[in-house]
Amino acid sequence: MAGVYKLEIAESVEDLKQLLRAQKSASDKERIQLLYLLKSEQAKTVQAAAELLGRHRVTVQEWLRLYRQGGLVGLLTRKPCLGRQHSIPQWAQDALSQRLQQEEGFNSYGEICQWLENQLGIVSPYKTVHQLVHYRLKASPKVARPVSAQQSPEQVETYKKTG
CATH class of the missing domain: 1.10.10 (Arc Repressor Mutant, subunit A)
Known part of the structure; x- marks a missing residue:
């Protein structure tokens, strides 16, 4: 039958349920939920699991490949996104x-x-x-602002105290 996965999930349904509750991030929760759906046979195929999770079939297959290669640790570890280097070092x-x-x-x-x-x-x-x-840097160039010649220092001090 097409779409049937060939994967032995080592954890029990109860273990997966506890792991599911313990997850902090949504992406980790989704990945554990995939294993739970397959282990509890709520989803018979990868396609069915992908539809239940609202993910593409290829994404789910990639998660299963990670699990197959490294177990739970392999499934839950992700590479950090480095991004582009700053042009000013x-x-x-x-x-x-x-x-x-x-x-x-x-x-x-x-x-x-x-x-x-x-x-x-x-x-x-x-x-x-x-x-x-x-x-x-949350800074700005320091530009001297002009001061009016008609402004008196006493008025400025009075304004600072009352304003």
Whole structure:
């Protein structure tokens, strides 16, 4: 009969039920639930198990392959997602963060780009530098704001105390 799996599940139905309750993440719970469905014969085929879990048949077959190769440990371990490397290395980000904390700061993001190129030898687009400084380092260039000539220091202090 097509679709019938050939896999011996070592754990008992009760063990799988306890494991199912103990799982913290939804993905681990799904994987244990697959074994439970097959062991308790609620699903006779891989296709039936996939439909009950709301997953594609190929995904379920991949989980069963992991179980076949490494048991429960193999089924529940996943490779960490590394993602893309940052265009500005961590050491340069640390140096920039220290420089941003100094009093003189920068006048603009363009000036930060030039500092990176001149001091650290890193050429990076304006958009990348802006995203790094604004969103990841949670900083901004320190721009001196103009002060009105008509403003008196006494009024400023009064406003600070009452406002």
